[in-house]
Amino acid sequence: MSLYTDTYTSRCKIFRQIPYGSKVLEIGSGDGRLANILSIRKKCRVFCVEKDFKMARIGNNKCVEILNIDIEGAELPYETGSFDCIVLGNVLEHFKEPSKILTDLKKSLSDKGFIIYSVPNIVNWYSRLTILSGKFEYSETGVFDKTHLRFYNLRSAKKLAIDAGYRIIWLDVTPSIYLFKERLNFLWYRLAVFWKNLFADEFIIQARPV
Numbered sequence: 558m559s560l561y562t563d564t565y566t567s568r569c570k571i572f573r574q575i576p577y578g579s580k581v582l583e584i585g586s587g588d589g590r591l592a593n594i595l596s597i598r599k600k601c602r603v604f605c606v607e608k609d610f611k612m613a614r615i616g617n618n619k620c621v622e623i624l625n626i627d628i629e630g631a632e633l634p635y636e637t638g639s640f641d642c643i644v645l646g647n648v649l650e651h652f653k654e655p656s657k658i659l660t661d662l663k664k665s666l667s668d669k670g671f672i673i674y675s676v677p678n679i680v681n682w683y684s685r686l687t688i689l690s691g692k693f694e695y696s697e698t699g700v701f702d703k704t705h706l707r708f709y710n711l712r713s714a715k716k717l718a719i720d721a722g723y724r725i726i727w728l729d730v731t732p733s734i735y736l737f738k739e740r741l742n743f744l745w746y747r748l749a750v751f752w753k754n755l756f757a758d759e760f761i762i763q764a765r766p767v
Contacts, residue, residue: 564739565746567675567731567759571644574673574727574763575599579641582606582665584628584658585648589616596620604635629653638667645674647759649717650707659721663766672723673763679708680754681733700758711753714760723764730757 563569568591575581577599586592586605595601596619605623607613613625624634629652643662649655662672677700678684684700687693695703709717718725730753732745749756 565732565735565742567646567761570729570731570761571646571673571675572599575601575642575644577601580604580639580667581642581644582633582635582640583620583644583646584662585645585651586616586620586623587612589619589623591644591646592616593619604640606633628658633665635665637664638670640665641667641670643670643672645672647675647677649674650676650702650705650709653706655707655717656721659717659723663722666766669765671726671763671765672718673761674717675731675759675761676707676709676714676717677702677705677759678710678714678730678733678754678757680710681757682755683733685755709760711757711760714762718762718764722767724767725762725764727763729761731759731761732756733758 572594575595579601581595581601581603583592583603583605586607589605592603592605595603603620605616605620606626606628607616607623608627610625613623617623643665652658679700695701715725730749732749733756734745736742
């Protein structure tokens with residue numbers, strides 16, 4: 558992780574919330590970067606699920622195992638209460654029924670286990686200006702990613718957990734602008750904390766089953 562570009566990213570913030578030595582399930586693990594960091598720096602046992610075949614191959618040696626499946630169409634082969642933490646980093650917006658996924662994952666958590674997820678903020682200043690100017694074009698990445706099936710603001714991001722039977726125990730945001738000076742990044746981050754819907758790029762939520 559670099560000091561300037563990663564300090565305020567959702568990956569870095571999720572990493573900090575996961576206790577040392579945890580057994581972790583990461584849904585949508587991509588190239589396995591987070592799994593690798595957790596394994597090396599926190600001695601976690603990380604199990605991954607990634608439906609993209611190419612990404613699953615890249616992440617294959619960075620965790621205990623990786624399942625190349627679509628979680629919306631397949632059962633997880635793990636026993637009840639298997640994991641201390643389940644991570645869903647910027648994947649819920651790609652699911653047809655994200656609340657059902659969160660509800661189903663409860664049985665995979667240990668007694669003191671938690672989920673932690675991040676979702677992009679559709680109502681930040683950039684999105685508002687884009688729509689105000691009369692534009693709404695899907696893109697390859699970002700909040701207007703063409704593969705997004707759901708869009709979230711702060712209220713609906715929190716409602717995801719609550720509707721699935723969780724209580725939120727921690728919430729954070731990422732800033733919508735990154736610069737190469739730590740002090741300026743900190744100021745943008747503080748703005749995002751104070752005006753979450755307007756200045757946050759992503760919402761990060763940690764929750765436990767009720």
